[in-house]
Each structure stands twice: as structure tokens, then as C-alpha cells.
Amino acid sequence: MTTIKDISKHVGVSVSTVSRALNSSGYVSPEVKRKVMAAAEELGYIPNETARTLNTSISKVIGVLVPDITNPFFPKIIRGIEDAALEKGYRIIIGNTDHDAEKEKKYVEMFHQNNCLGIISATWSIDGPGANSRIPIVLLDRVVDDSISVQADHYKGGMLQAEHLIDSGATKILLIQGPDTYSSFVDRYNGALGTLKHNNIEFSILEYGPSADPMGNINDGIIRKYDGFICPNDLLAYRLLNFMYENGVEVPAEARVIGYDDLEFSKYVYPSLTTIRQPAYELGEKALKTLLEYKDGIVTDKRNFDVQLIKRNST
Amino acid sequence: MTTIKDISKHVGVSVSTVSRALNSSGYVSPEVKRKVMAAAEELGYIPNETARTLNTSISKVIGVLVPDITNPFFPKIIRGIEDAALEKGYRIIIGNTDHDAEKEKKYVEMFHQNNCLGIISATWSIDGPGANSRIPIVLLDRVVDDSISVQADHYKGGMLQAEHLIDSGATKILLIQGPDTYSSFVDRYNGALGTLKHNNIEFSILEYGPSADPMGNINDGIIRKYDGFICPNDLLAYRLLNFMYENGVEVPAEARVIGYDDLEFSKYVYPSLTTIRQPAYELGEKALKTLLEYKDGIVTDKRNFDVQLIKRNST
DNA sequence: TAATATTATGGAAACGTTTCCATCAAGGAG
DNA sequence: CTCCTTGATGGAAACGTTTCCATAATATTA
Structure with a gap:
């Protein structure tokens, strides 16, 4: 050496x-x-980066926290972060928290131990360990109080979901709630809810139970009671479509389904899924740039991204 | 502090x-x-991990190289690695190489700079930068000469693909080749090829061209010439199924399609995809354990995993 | 009782950088 | 001709650990 x-x-x-x-x-x-x-x-x-870091006590490593990299929405975000980071000579350490506050805490501590320059987090317990983090944090797709965050316009996304379902002829809608600890899910839920109420349409809500899996409450009876389904994300929509297929419910004739995220696979499921696209890659890129500016004391204001309806065959 | x-x-x-x-x-x-x-x-x-690392010149960070985290096969592997790593107090840095030798080299250099304890790589240029790496390397799903590797039995996987397609009534088969620089693809290809020949069945080969995208050579004419399609991975199978659907080819009546990997989404595409499952998560776990042993001079021999046919509706 | 282990502790070097400070030469301003 | 700035360089401290070595007290053995 x-x-x-x-x-x-x-x-x-x-x-x-x-x-x-x-x-x-x-x-x-x-x-x-x-x-x-x-x-x-x-x-x-x-x-030797280690020696350099020890001396300056700032490393070129950025900690990234996601709930679960296995959900294809996150790899896309991560690529956005990573590509932007690599370009500027930074690298990232990824931590999967599985929505577990303990794991989150462990990772944050690890980021500190490694003198990480900053953290980008798509998962954050409200009053979690982030509270006493010395290193700058940018929240991704997650708004908490006065922290810096980058996110898509989920309220609009929810509105688009509801509007489109109504436009495509749904008359009795089931609004499926996502985890209520994430602002991104809460916002899209409220957006949809507001639109449904405003249009005086008949609808019910399937609450996000402690089981954390809405599919647990789906059965043949429920499915036939509605002709429109608003899902909190594409992954759930896939499973719902699959359930309908297996139970002989015709989509979109008998039931319309709309997802959220526009994962790459939404084109390939049956029927191809109508959904709301959020710019995952760009979200990641922006988060990195924001973090880099933030650590230098610069706070940009434009950190909101537009969402978009992608019409396919499930509605 | x-x-x-x-x-x-x-x-x-x-x-x-x-x-x-x-x-x-x-x-x-x-x-x-x-x-x-x-x-x-x-x-x-x-x-302070940095100080500790500087002194001992061995950090608790492991570099992980994958082609592209956006392919859902890799997040699963990564979870396997990460979960096992976390348990033993190690963390991972992920690098996406996009099959680009330059990027790969850049990451390997970065891993050195950070005194990484080892590298797990699912992507490796044959005579690439790995050659002069001082830190131990475990290859994942990739065999090169005498290096340590962990992989699934892809030859068998290829055999299963061909056998099953024949069993399900295919008479004219198109064998689609994957990238020939990856032993995992070469093996499954050879497995299928051997079985096809052995059974004296009529078949053609769609070679992996320089465009690196077999779908570029797929058209309506080709599709109707065969009644069985062997895909190198699920992702390609999705796109093929989609193409068939759009061109009115009935699957599995007119054409049978088999994939490879058994991604989570293979249940949800239309029709649900028959495929070969390889234990991605376990592969990752094993790779980490192998690396940890290897750095201590222990070399275990059992590093091969079995694969399995998953029968669904595309055949 | 003397010689030798064993246990406990502190001092200081080392890991590879960066950075502050001191030194010194040369060039320009008065 | 002196004073000050600018450019170029080296010495040494610092970052927070680990670890080697020395010292000393106590316990064990012959």
C-alpha cells in the first residue's frame, strides 16, 4: 500500500x-x-479515505434508509441517489429498516460511527432516533414537521386516483388505506377521500389494520360489493388483481382498479395496471442534491415533484 | 462527541x-x-469506527457489486447479504456496475480506499480489476477460474426449462440466449441446449446480440414460428408475454413460455409465468458467510444451491 | 526464601491523512 | 535600502483508536 x-x-x-x-x-x-x-x-x-475521514471527521459516505429494498419502488430511488452521488464522489450505505424502529436506530448509530456526511431517509419514526442525529438528514417522500424533505405531490396523486375511477364509470368505490405513519400515504389517502366526498360518490374505507396487510381483509364478498378500488400502491394492486382473476371478477368490466407508483411491472400484470406515476429516480437524485446543499447551509425551496396518471387496462 | x-x-x-x-x-x-x-x-x-479502521486497517464494511439493483432479482440477494451482515455487525456498500467495466473498476478502487474487509460481486469482468484486488472476493452466481464463488445449479435449471417445455407439448422451441459473459447464463443455456439435442426436438437459437436486448429481434413472424420459448430470465419473459398478448398469440395454447429466476411478480403477470426458482435470498446469505470464513482462511466446499421448477399458467 | 508466573495498569507509538505554524527566499512598494 | 507581501516548503500536531512494551504488585511454585 x-x-x-x-x-x-x-x-x-x-x-x-x-x-x-x-x-x-x-x-x-x-x-x-x-x-x-x-x-x-x-x-x-x-x-486512504479512512485516514482522511479521521482527520476531517467528515466522510464521503451517505447513509440511505429505506423500508425494504425488495419493493421495486425503492431500488429506483436508490439508483437516483447513487448515480448522483457517484458523480460527485460520494458513496452510499443502504439500510433496510422493515419499518422497525430498533433497526432504524441501529443504522443511524452506525452512520454516526462511520462519520457519514448525511442521511437520506425514506423511513423515519415520527419521534424516532433521528431526533438526536448530529448529521444532516433529508427525508424522502416523507414529511415531518420542519425537517428538510423531498417528495411528490401525493395529495394530487390521490385526487387523480379518485377522479379517474369516477370518470371511468365506477359507482361504488373501496378506498384502501396505506400505513398512516407515512405522510406520503396519508396525503394520497386524503386526496382521494376529499375527491370522493366532493363528488358525492358512494364509497367505503378499508382501514390499515395492525396486521399491516390489507389483503388480509379482502375476500370474495367484499370484492363483489364494489366496482372501483383505490390502492395505496402498485404492489397491493397486483395482489388484488390476482385475487380478482382467481375469483372470476372481470376487470375492468365489473371492477376497476387503480394503483400508485407505476412500477415497471405494472405494464405486464393482467390486466395492465392504471396507476399514478411518481418520478422515483428523480426523487432520489433531488434528495442527494438537496442533502449536499443542505450540509453547506443552502436550503432550496423547490423540492416537490408532480405526479401523473398512467392509463392502462385495469380501468 | x-x-x-x-x-x-x-x-x-x-x-x-x-x-x-x-x-x-x-x-x-x-x-x-x-x-x-x-x-x-x-x-x-x-x-468511532473510522479511527478503529485506520488503526487496524480492516473495516467492517463489505462492498457489494451488482449489475443493476433495479432488476428485482438483486434486491433479494442483497437482503440476504445485508441481513446476515447486520447480524454480525457488518455493513454493506452497494455498487451498480451496469455491466460497465469502468464503473466496476471505480467501485473496486473505492472499496479499497475505504479499507473494505471484502467484496461480494455478482458482476465481474473476466480479466477485470478484480485481478489486482488486495481484499478477498466472493463471486455470486458467477464462476471464474479458481475464485471462490456461490451459485445455483444453473445447468440443471436449463435442463428443467427444456424438459418441462417438451413435457408440456412444445414441438418447435426457440432458445433465447442470455449474455455469454456470465457463467450463470452460459450454464443454463448449455443445460437447455443439451436437453433439446438429447430429445431430438426441433429448435432454434436466438443469439445474444451486441444490442444486449433479445427483444430487439423478436417480431410477429418469429413468434408464430415456434410453440415453445425458453427465456434466460423472468424479466425478458414478461416482455415476451406482453408482446404475445398484444399480438394476439394465445399462451399457453399456441405458445408456451418459461422464464428463469421466479421473481415475485411472476405470479402476477399474464398468464402467470412458469419459471425456475433459484434461492436468491439464501444465495446472498451464503455469500456473506463464505466471505467471512474465507477472510479467515477457511474455505467451505458446499456452495451450490439447487433450483426448482415452478409450474404456472404460461405452459 | 527466592524465583517465576499472573494480573493490572499506564505510556507511547502507530495507522495515513490534513492543516496550522514557522521559516525563508524573492519581488515590489515606499 | 528597508519593509512588507507573496510563494514555497517543512515540521509537527491532531483526528480516535489499538497494541506493544514496560513497570509494578500480587500470587504461585520450587
Whole structure:
């Protein structure tokens, strides 16, 4: 392992000069700089990030918290973050919290231990461990009080869901609630709810129970009582469609189903799923940029993204 | 930020004693140990991993390389790795290479910079940068010469694909090749090829072209020439099924399609996809365990996983 | 009783950087 | 000709650990 010291010996200057040459900080004569660069190349020098971090106590690592990377919505976000990060020389550590406050806490502690420069979190217990985090945090698709966040316009998304279902002829709608601890789910729920009420349409609500799986409350009887279904996300919609298919419910003739997220697979399920697209990749990108600015004390205001109805065959 | 030094002052012993007490290494009187632990708790001490890493030059971070986290096969693997890692106090940094040797090289260098303890890679240029990596590497679902690897029995997987298609009545089969730089794809291809030949069935091969997207060579004419399709993975099968649906080809009556991977969504596409399941999560778990053993000089031999036919409605 | 282990502790070096400070030469302003 | 700025360099401290070594007290063995 070649170090700065090896270079200093090789060139015949002090380590401080080498450091300055390598980082283009402070005064170094062009001549010496050239020699140092050449030596670094020749000796195959790779800077030791650990030492650098220890000294400056700021690493180039960013902690990313998601509920579960297995939900395809998150890999897309993560790619957005990662690609933007890589470009600026940062790297990310990912933690899956499984909505578990303990795991979340463990990860936040780990991020601290590693002197992470910041955290981007798509999951955050309301009064959770984030409260006493020393490092800057950007919330993703999640609004809590006065923290910095990047999100899509979910209220509008919910409105679009309800409007479209009504437009496509639904008369009795089941509004399926998502987890009520996430503002992104609460917003889309409220958006849909408001629109349903405003249009005086008949509807019921399937509350998000403690089981955390709405499909547990779905059965043949319930399904035949409605002709329109608003799902909190695409994943649930897939399962609902599957259930309907198996129970011989014709979609969209007898029942219309709308999802939320527009995962890549929504084109391929049967019938292809009408849904609300949110720009996951861009959300990730923006979150990273926001974090980087935020740590430098800059707070941009435009951090909201538009959502969009994607019409397919399930409505 | 409380450090070991703060604890040493607080208790009135030297830093070395504190270090020994905290790590239970070397001699420390029970009395002192108790006091140190109490002080650590009281002052909210969190060990600085960076300093520890600098000193020992081994961090608790493991680099993970995948082609693209957006393909749902990989998040599953990653969860396997991560869950196992977390349990043992390790964390992972993920890099998406997009099959790009440059990116791969960049990440490997980054892993070195961060003193990563090891690398788990599901993507590796044959004579790539791995060649001169100082840190231990475990290959995932990828066999290269004499390196340590963990993989599923893809040859058998390919055989199962072909066998099942024949059993389900296919008479003219199109075997779609995957990227020929990955042993996992080559093996399943060879498995299928061998079985097709052995059964004297009529078949053609759709080679993996430079475009890297077999769908580019699929058209209405080709589709109607065969009644059985062997896909290198589920993702491609989804798109093929979609294409058939749009072109009015009845599956499985007119054409049978089999995928590979058994992604979660294969249940939900239309028609639900018959495929080969490989135990992604377990593969990840095993890869981590293997890496941890390998770095300690232990090399286990049983690193192969069985695959399994999952029969659904596309055949 | 003397020699040797065993237990407990502290001092200091080391890991590889960055950065502050001191030194010194050369060039420009008065 | 002196004073001050600017450019170039090196020495050394600092970041927070771990670990080697030395010292000392106590316990064990011959």
C-alpha cells in the first residue's frame, strides 16, 4: 500500500507538500506538483479515505434508509441517489429498516460511527432516533414537521386516483388505506377521500389494520360489493388483481382498479395496471442534491415533484 | 462527541485500560471494567469506527457489486447479504456496475480506499480489476477460474426449462440466449441446449446480440414460428408475454413460455409465468458467510444451491 | 526464601491523512 | 535600502483508536 509518505520520499519533499500538491490546496510550485503527480501515478497511489475521514471527521459516505429494498419502488430511488452521488464522489450505505424502529436506530448509530456526511431517509419514526442525529438528514417522500424533505405531490396523486375511477364509470368505490405513519400515504389517502366526498360518490374505507396487510381483509364478498378500488400502491394492486382473476371478477368490466407508483411491472400484470406515476429516480437524485446543499447551509425551496396518471387496462 | 479519552478522564484510568475494558481484550480488573462501562453508558459513548479502521486497517464494511439493483432479482440477494451482515455487525456498500467495466473498476478502487474487509460481486469482468484486488472476493452466481464463488445449479435449471417445455407439448422451441459473459447464463443455456439435442426436438437459437436486448429481434413472424420459448430470465419473459398478448398469440395454447429466476411478480403477470426458482435470498446469505470464513482462511466446499421448477399458467 | 508466573495498569507509538505554524527566499512598494 | 507581501516548503500536531512494551504488585511454585 503506497502512502503519501512513500511519495514524499520518492520525490524528496515533505508529506505536507505532497498533500498540498495532491489536493491542489495551498502553495506548491508547478515543478513539484508535476513530480508528485508523476510519482503518485507511478507508485499506484490510492488515497486512504479512512485516514482522511479521521482527520476531517467528515466522510464521503451517505447513509440511505429505506423500508425494504425488495419493493421495486425503492431500488429506483436508490439508483437516483447513487448515480448522483457517484458523480460527485460520494458513496452510499443502504439500510433496510422493515419499518422497525430498533433497526432504524441501529443504522443511524452506525452512520454516526462511520462519520457519514448525511442521511437520506425514506423511513423515519415520527419521534424516532433521528431526533438526536448530529448529521444532516433529508427525508424522502416523507414529511415531518420542519425537517428538510423531498417528495411528490401525493395529495394530487390521490385526487387523480379518485377522479379517474369516477370518470371511468365506477359507482361504488373501496378506498384502501396505506400505513398512516407515512405522510406520503396519508396525503394520497386524503386526496382521494376529499375527491370522493366532493363528488358525492358512494364509497367505503378499508382501514390499515395492525396486521399491516390489507389483503388480509379482502375476500370474495367484499370484492363483489364494489366496482372501483383505490390502492395505496402498485404492489397491493397486483395482489388484488390476482385475487380478482382467481375469483372470476372481470376487470375492468365489473371492477376497476387503480394503483400508485407505476412500477415497471405494472405494464405486464393482467390486466395492465392504471396507476399514478411518481418520478422515483428523480426523487432520489433531488434528495442527494438537496442533502449536499443542505450540509453547506443552502436550503432550496423547490423540492416537490408532480405526479401523473398512467392509463392502462385495469380501468 | 465523547471519546475514549473522555471516559478515561471520567473514570481516572488510562486510555489503554479503557480500550481493553471496552473490547474485553487483555487484563482489566472487574472493578475498573464496571466503572468504564458505566461511564461509557453515562456519557453516551459511540465508538468511532473510522479511527478503529485506520488503526487496524480492516473495516467492517463489505462492498457489494451488482449489475443493476433495479432488476428485482438483486434486491433479494442483497437482503440476504445485508441481513446476515447486520447480524454480525457488518455493513454493506452497494455498487451498480451496469455491466460497465469502468464503473466496476471505480467501485473496486473505492472499496479499497475505504479499507473494505471484502467484496461480494455478482458482476465481474473476466480479466477485470478484480485481478489486482488486495481484499478477498466472493463471486455470486458467477464462476471464474479458481475464485471462490456461490451459485445455483444453473445447468440443471436449463435442463428443467427444456424438459418441462417438451413435457408440456412444445414441438418447435426457440432458445433465447442470455449474455455469454456470465457463467450463470452460459450454464443454463448449455443445460437447455443439451436437453433439446438429447430429445431430438426441433429448435432454434436466438443469439445474444451486441444490442444486449433479445427483444430487439423478436417480431410477429418469429413468434408464430415456434410453440415453445425458453427465456434466460423472468424479466425478458414478461416482455415476451406482453408482446404475445398484444399480438394476439394465445399462451399457453399456441405458445408456451418459461422464464428463469421466479421473481415475485411472476405470479402476477399474464398468464402467470412458469419459471425456475433459484434461492436468491439464501444465495446472498451464503455469500456473506463464505466471505467471512474465507477472510479467515477457511474455505467451505458446499456452495451450490439447487433450483426448482415452478409450474404456472404460461405452459 | 527466592524465583517465576499472573494480573493490572499506564505510556507511547502507530495507522495515513490534513492543516496550522514557522521559516525563508524573492519581488515590489515606499 | 528597508519593509512588507507573496510563494514555497517543512515540521509537527491532531483526528480516535489499538497494541506493544514496560513497570509494578500480587500470587504461585520450587
